[in-house]
Structures are given as structure tokens and as C-alpha cells.
Amino acid sequence: MEKPAALAIFESLSSGIRLDVFRLLVRTGPEGLVAGEIASTLEVPPTNMSFHLKALTHAGLVSVEQEGRFQRYRANMEAMQDLIDYLTAECCNGMVARCLPTAATAATCCPSPDDT
Numbered sequence: 510m511e512k513p514a515a516l517a518i519f520e521s522l523s524s525g526i527r528l529d530v531f532r533l534l535v536r537t538g539p540e541g542l543v544a545g546e547i548a549s550t551l552e553v554p555p556t557n558m559s560f561h562l563k564a565l566t567h568a569g570l571v572s573v574e575q576e577g578r579f580q581r582y583r584a585n586m587e588a589m590q591d592l593i594d595y596l597t598a599e600c601c602n603g604m605v606a607r608c609l610p611t612a613a614t615a616a617t618c619c620p621s622p623d624d625t
Contacts, residue, residue: 510595514569518592521568526553527561531570534584541583543576 548558565571601607
């Protein structure tokens with residue numbers, strides 16, 4: 510990840526609503542949620558939610574897929590991991606052992622089916 514991409518992600522997450530949306534989508538995992546479910550869960554009017562979902566999609570943090578007349582949104586876990594990798598690339602001045610607790614915490618998100 511390059512600095513401009515990281516900045517776009519941080520700018521997108523600087524809104525409390527968008528941060529809540531992204532965290533909600535991370536919790537739901539690969540199933541994601543349709544826009545109406547997100548708006549209802551977070552008690553945000555659908556028209557406002559549409560604006561925030563567009564910003565998250567533009568930043569590459571969420572993907573959207575048309576399902577009939579609904580749009581299903583999912584967190585882009587790869588983008589999240591890329592951001593974590595970008596932030597920790599120079600962690601502890603190259604002393605990897607010092608960063609292991611951080612790496613272990615990041616790896617707990619959405620374990621592969623083989624890990625369960």
C-alpha cells in the first residue's frame with residue numbers, strides 16, 4: 510500500500526458513522542449486509558447511509574454486489590490487512606519479535622476455515 514491509499518482510507522474512516530459501518534461489516538464477515546440492514550442497525554436514515562457507503566466503497570474499504578433490487582456490502586478484509594501491514598511495516602525498527610503481539614492480534618480477524 511502506498512501513502513495516498515492509506516490517506517484515503519483514513520479520510521474515509523474519519524467519520525464516526527463510516528467507522529461504525531466498517532466495524533459492523535467486519536463483524537458480519539463474508540456474508541456482509543444489505544444497505545437497509547446497515548442503516549437500520551446503526552439507526553441512520555437510508556439516504557444518509559447511501560452517502561457513507563459510497564465513500565467507503567470509493568476508498569476501497571467495502572465492496573458492493575447487486576442482489577436483485579438490493580445491494581450487499583462486505584468489508585474488504587484484504588484492504589484492512591494491507592493497511593495494517595502498511596502501519597506496521599517499520600514496526601519496532603525491524604525487531605520483529607517486538608511486534609509479534611500486534612501481528613497476532615491482527616491475524617485473529619476472520620480465521621480461515623482450516624483454523625477452526
